[in-house]
Amino acid sequence: MKKNIVLIGFMGTGKSTVGKILAHKIAYEFIDTDREIERVTGLTITQIFDNHGEQRFRSEETVMARKVSEKTKKVISTGGGIVLRQENVTALRSTGIIIELSARPEIIWQRISRRTHRPLIRKEMDAQVIAEMMAQREPYYQCADYRIDTSEKTLVQVVEEIA
Ligand code: S3P
Numbered sequence: 001m002k003k004n005i006v007l008i009g010f011m012g013t014g015k016s017t018v019g020k021i022l023a024h025k026i027a028y029e030f031i032d033t034d035r036e037i038e039r040v041t042g043l044t045i046t047q048i049f050d051n052h053g054e055q056r057f058r059s060e061e062t063v064m065a066r067k068v069s070e071k072t073k074k075v076i077s078t079g080g081g082i083v084l085r086q087e088n089v090t091a092l093r094s095t096g097i098i099i100e101l102s103a104r105p106e107i108i109w110q111r112i113s114r115r116t117h118r119p120l121i122r123k124e125m126d127a128q129v130i131a132e133m134m135a136q137r138e139p140y141y142q143c144a145d146y147r148i149d150t151s152e153k154t155l156v157q158v159v160e161e162i163a
Pocket of ligand 1: 034081119
């Protein structure tokens with residue numbers, strides 16, 4: 001039985017915001033893998049990247065993917081790169097319906113360039129760089145059962161669609 005709803009997708013597609021509202025609506029608990037990693041390690045995502053490197057973050061992410069996959073009745077919002085490791089995809093697929101949120105690169109850039117807390121994003125980037133990063137990630141997001149383009153949709157519309 002599929003016990004959870006797992007949100008995957010590129011940075012800035014609204015996974016955490018949508019996940020929180022959705023969880024409330026369907027009376028599931030909400031988990032954000034990045035926030036859980038921060039809680040468990042006592043470090044921010046940026047500190048993990050800066051002080052220990054991306055691979056350490058990816059390892060923490062794998063531990064967390066396994067951990068959240070054991071749960072039930074959860075809406076699980078994931079970091080944009082969780083799909084890069086096949087073992088994470090296998091764990092998440094076994095536990096829930098996977099929904100990919102997507103958006104056009106210009107819209108993603110608009111959303112994420114305002115806030116700079118993401119270690120993989122730098123101010124001097126632009127929508128073109130985002131488009132290239134998205135193209136590299138694209139094959140990894142194919143593991144989703146459903147895909148929702150959030151570019152022209154409000155949060156409420158996206159939540160309704162999933163619910
Ligand atoms: C990452 C996405 C981030 C966070 C980390 C790495 C990625 O999460 O996990 O900075 O590799 O795409 P969001 O997708 O919530 O921004």
